[in-house]
Amino acid sequence: MPIPPKFHCPECGVEMKRRPGGKCPECGVDVREHVRDERDREERIEKVVAVVSTILVLALSLFAGGCSVVEGVLVYAVAGFAVWYWGRGTF
Numbered sequence: 001m002p003i004p005p006k007f008h009c010p011e012c013g014v015e016m017k018r019r020p021g022g023k024c025p026e027c028g029v030d031v032r033e034h035v036r037d038e039r040d041r042e043e044r045i046e047k048v049v050a051v052v053s054t055i056l057v058l059a060l061s062l063f064a065g066g067c068s069v070v071e072g073v074l075v076y077a078v079a080g081f082a083v084w085y086w087g088r089g090t091f
């Protein structure tokens, strides 16, 4: 997904654009483990999104009796974003 992950400090909740030395720039707490967990979570979501999107596209193209490449890509993009959005709130 093209949207870069955002990391929030687990202690003070500030959004960390930079993490000098793996620490929160606001309160100085060590956030390396937190960032790693967030990255793992993003990867899990992306895997689920890829699988569910593929199933959705296959189901849709079967239902529609096959669609053109452009329609397929469009459906894939829309479904991918929808599932990704849903995944972020669920996992």
Ligand SMILES: [Zn+2]
Residues within 6 Å of the ligand: 009, 010, 011, 012, 013, 014, 024, 025, 026, 027, 028, 029
């Ligand atoms: Zn902080």
